Amino acid sequence: MKTIKIMVAALGLFLISQSATAQKKNLKLDLNYNYSMPVSGFNSDLVRDHSPRGFMAALMYPFNDKLSAGLELGFQDYYQKYPRQLYTIGKSQNVSAVLSNSIQTTPVLLKAKYFPLTTLFLKPYLSVGAGANIVDFKQYLGQFGSGQTNVNFRAQGGLGVLIPFTKVSPSGINIGATYDYAPYNRLGYKDLSTVNIQAGVTINLK
Amino acid sequence: MKRLLLMLSALAGISLLYTGCTKEPLNHLTSDESRIYITDHDSTVNFANYKTFSISDSVAVIRNGTATKELNDLDAAYINAATKYMEAAGYTMVSNKQNADLGVDVNRIISTTTGVISNGTYWDYYGGYWDPYYWGYPGYGYYIPYSYSVYQIREGAVSLDILDLKNASENNKINVIWTGLIRGSGIFDASVADSQVKALFDQSTYLKAN
Numbered sequence: 001m002k003t004i005k006i007m008v009a010a011l012g013l014f015l016i017s018q019s020a021t022a023q024k025k026n027l028k029l030d031l032n033y034n035y036s037m038p039v040s041g042f043n044s045d046l047v048r049d050h051s052p053r054g055f056m057a058a059l060m061y062p063f064n065d066k067l068s069a070g071l072e073l074g075f076q077d078y079y080q081k082y083p084r085q086l087y088t089i090g091k092s093q094n095v096s097a098v099l100s101n102s103i104q105t106t107p108v109l110l111k112a113k114y115f116p117l118t119t120l121f122l123k124p125y126l127s128v129g130a131g132a133n134i135v136d137f138k139q140y141l142g143q144f145g146s147g148q149t150n151v152n153f154r155a156q157g158g159l160g161v162l163i164p165f166t167k168v169s170p171s172g173i174n175i176g177a178t179y180d181y182a183p184y185n186r187l188g189y190k191d192l193s194t195v196n197i198q199a200g201v202t203i204n205l206k
Numbered sequence: 207m208k209r210l211l212l213m214l215s216a217l218a219g220i221s222l223l224y225t226g227c228t229k230e231p232l233n234h235l236t237s238d239e240s241r242i243y244i245t246d247h248d249s250t251v252n253f254a255n256y257k258t259f260s261i262s263d264s265v266a267v268i269r270n271g272t273a274t275k276e277l278n279d280l281d282a283a284y285i286n287a288a289t290k291y292m293e294a295a296g297y298t299m300v301s302n303k304q305n306a307d308l309g310v311d312v313n314r315i316i317s318t319t320t321g322v323i324s325n326g327t328y329w330d331y332y333g334g335y336w337d338p339y340y341w342g343y344p345g346y347g348y349y350i351p352y353s354y355s356v357y358q359i360r361e362g363a364v365s366l367d368i369l370d371l372k373n374a375s376e377n378n379k380i381n382v383i384w385t386g387l388i389r390g391s392g393i394f395d396a397s398v399a400d401s402q403v404k405a406l407f408d409q410s411t412y413l414k415a416n
């Protein structure tokens with residue numbers, strides 16, 4: 001965790017230094033639909049089903065043709081209903097219930113995108129991001145629920161490709177995938193990590 | 207200006223997505239799935255040591271802090287179901303005048319405000335509503351030897367209790383040795399009473415006479 005925090009700080013300092021020396025450029029707005037797949041502990045302990053209910057939006061500042069950075073905001077809704085099961089609490093209490101987990105995540109990330117091959121029509125990119133993950137977790141036994149909201153750490157690595165609308169257009173269609181590392185330490189659960197597939201548009205804001 | 211409009215449109219779109227994207231769990235539960243069945247018992251008790259039981263002839267209806275004894279079709283259905291599954295567990299029903307080993311009572315809890323069932327509320331009410339005299343032990347108090355969890359009440363609940371009458375004289379109090387609680391949608395319906403009580407007994411496999 002300490003290493004990741006140092007990396008986030010380094011990324012922040014790098015972006016600030018780049019923005020101080022960069023020429024004025026047009027901001028870019030990324031708007032993507034997000035399909036999310038829980039992995040590791042998130043998948044085994046809380047939600048098995050994939051979530052088709054999500055999006056992400058990012059406002060990116062291009063320092064040059066290859067590097068852009070900015071702020072990303074996302075939202076994803078996860079839901080899982082488990083069949084009726086008998087749960088033992090303590091040494092003498094039994095609860096029979098259908099258990100439902102409802103989790104909404106809102107990542108707010110500092111993000112950087114690197115385009116290594118800008119001369120090609122299709123522009124592949126790598127991305128990294130890190131920041132906060134606002135988690136709203138509700139768990140229901142039958143119709144009776146309890147929940148809590150808190151803020152956790154989140155880091156992201158991804159790759160994708162930008163397909164420009166025309167040969168010279170800075171706007172285009174974006175297709176990509178990310179792995180999001182999302183530690184969580186509440187109610188005995190440890191992990192909300194996901195693999196995500198995204199599709200959307202990158203719009204040049206003039 | 208164009209940029210501002212675009213950004214505002216994007217923000218509006220994001221807000222719509224945010225509210226529209228969430229799958230509401232309560233909208234994806236059937237009445238059956240909405241129900242929970244909670245049982246607890248005194249783990250030091252061997253239920254095979256009891257042979258007979260007596261059951262209350264009416265239901266204590268606890269409504270926002272006040273209680274009445276009632277016996278409508280719904281109440282009768284729950285009493286009949288409790289009798290049926292006690293007998294299925296091997297216990298013999300006797301009248302409350304015949305020194306039964308176990309006492310069984312049924313309670314219906316209705317609350318229009320958010321309340322709590324806990325040792326400190328439900329059992330305070332309970333003590334006043336089921337007079338130990340009914341079981342032939344006037345002047346005795348009730349005692350619950352295990353920790354009774356706290357449950358939020360919004361729509362109501364049905365509870366069943368099993369009391370140790372066999373050892374009341376020796377203990378100088380009536381121990382509550384088993385509790386069952388049913389909560390969820392549609393439980394105040396006589397046609398589902400049998401299946402609701404069956405669920406409590408099904409998950410209490412230790413509840414058997416020899």
